[in-house]
Amino acid sequence: MTNTGQMVNAYVAGRGNLSAEDQALVARRARALGPAYRLFYETPVHLVRGEGVWLYDKDGKAYLDTYNNVASVGHCHPHVVAATARQAAVFASHTRYLHDSVLDYAEALLAHFPSDLSHLMMTCTGSEANDLAYRIACAHTGGTGFIVTDNAYHGVTHTIAGMSPSLGTGVPLGEHVRLVPAPKGAGDVGADFAAGVQAAIDDLLRHGIKPAALFVDTVFSSDGVFVDPAGFLRPAAEAIRAAGGLFIADEVQPGFGRTGEAMWGFQRHGLIPDMVSLGKPMGNGYPVAGLVIRPEVLAAFGSKARYFNTFGGNAVAAATAMAVLEVVQNEHLQDNARVVGAAFAEGLRGLASNFDCLGQLRAVGLFLGQDIIRDGAPDATLTGRIVNGLREARVLISATGPQAHVLKIRPPLVFSMQNVDTFLTAFEGVLRKV
Structure with missing residues (x-):
């Protein structure tokens, strides 16, 4: 029997009380998609x-x-589905042509952010948004050292997978990545977390690596969900900035009103990040994501590098994302x-x-x-x-x-x-x- 056949048989055997139809579907999936996917x-x-x-x-x-x-x-929200279909039937192209849709959306979205965060760059996924944040952070700071929590997930590009320890030991950490414990436990959570960040900064510097950024999912979802007390992130943000690095808020999980208290998770902590990455809920299932940035942080990258993304910010993506934003607002x-x-x-x-x-x-x-x-x-x-x-x-x-x-x-x-x-x-x- 081939390795693929052995894999399919083992996979089907371990999938519980499946009907014959679904066993066949699982086997077909394994043959077509290979061994890396999970159910x-x-x-x-x-x-x-x-x-x-x-x-x-x-x-x-x-x-x-x-x-x-x-x-x-909500799945298949009629307002979002209609906006996607309407735009797809009229015009679907990228941002190298003048078109209102991406600008209308950018202005509407940025109105929900502090005025310091006034540029939006569009991508297709949160992974891409975080990968772009990595490039911009390196260009702005001249550093290459990044700090993440010890079970973080930030994406699946080669570089960002190296900052996502939750993917497991089969995915090695980046050489210039340092881990810190998630903010949990009793006592002064903010001070303890900041101390971990400072220790990571010191270790980077000890090895001749200039810190570039602290990446944080603002509800620490892969670490086990750590949200209180509000404000505990401020000392850590101050520590990375004192070292010449940036504070990057990954809002792919908590963004767009999920916390109830604010539109974005970072707002609960009384601070303004240098960059904010957005993804999953931004398009309600349509692949649209983005990065919101302070203009002064984007300047060095923008002066040296062209940015283009065939599908990021295309007219259909912008129309879909706008519809999602409208639903979040109109349905409170x-x-x-x-x-x-x-x-x-x-x-x-x-x-x-x-x-x-x-x-x-x-x-x-x-x-x-x-x-x-x-x-x-x-x-x-x-x-x-x-x-x-x-x-x-x-x-x-x-x-x-x-x-x-x-x-x-x-x-x-x-x-x-x-x-x-x-x-x-x-x-x-x-x-x-x-």
């Missing part, structure tokens, strides 16, 4: 349609989506994230009084991280059972954190109080079983 859940879900907070499988069964922040304003989704997120957190805390396996909850708006523990210690095995149990109850969720014991809860921003009740009922049922 969610012990028994994968064969989805064919989405609407709002619901996803539907091939048999018409509905699954509550409490995980996908890509469809930030930031307020919804605040109100519904608070009820969600309260419901989880209520369950914790009855289930010892529910440890610390960290939450802001519709971004929640729930620790799963056994005998007071992180338990990835139990977490996996809960994730798969919820899948069987037709609720979609995932886990995060370096010990894979944190339930990552980040539903579309249109999540309702009724959806919270549906989740909590299913969650309680799964907890009683496991």
Whole structure:
């Protein structure tokens, strides 16, 4: 048997109670896409349609989506779909021709940022946006040293994968990358995190490497979701700037109102980054992303390098992104994230009084991280059972954190109080079983 055949057989054998049709689909997937891709859940879900907070499988069964922040304003939102189709039917080209759409969007988006951040560069993905931020930081500072948290995820380009330790040991860190512990624990969180950043700066300098930037996902989603107290990021930003580097806020996960308290995660910390990367929820499923930048930071890069992206900022992408921004505003989704997120957190805390396996909850708006523990210690095995149990109850969720014991809860921003009740009922049922 060929290596591919062996891989397909092993892959199908390990995928739970699949129907014959889905086993064939898994085998076909492995043959066509190769071994690097992964599927969610012990028994994968064969989805064919989405609407709002619901996803539907091939048999018409509905699954509550409490995980996908890509469809930030709800799956297949009619206003967004209409804008995409309308523009695609008229004109679809890049930014080297004069066209209103990308300028209309840039001006509308930048109005939601502090005036210091007044340039927007468009890309297709958050990975591309962070890769561009890397290039600009190097050009502006003359440095090559970057600091990230120890289970961060910032993207999949060669350089940015080297700044994404959550990808695992099979993806080596960049030579000039240093890791710092995520901001967690008791005491002065801001001072402790800043001390870790300063130690990384000192280590870079000790090795003759000039610091370029501190990259931070402002809710530390891959590290396990760390959001409080508001303001704790300021000392770390001050430390990297004192060393001649930049502070880059990765808002791919928390951006566009998800925290409920502000449009962007960095605003909770009373600081203004040097660059802000945007992605996933920006297009509600359409591949559009961007980088918002201080003009003085972009100057050196812009004077020496041309930037062009065939699809970044094309007319269809701009129209789609504008429609998403309009929905966030017109449907008051930031307020919804605040109100519904608070009820969600309260419901989880209520369950914790009855289930010892529910440890610390960290939450802001519709971004929640729930620790799963056994005998007071992180338990990835139990977490996996809960994730798969919820899948069987037709609720979609995932886990995060370096010990894979944190339930990552980040539903579309249109999540309702009724959806919270549906989740909590299913969650309680799964907890009683496991």
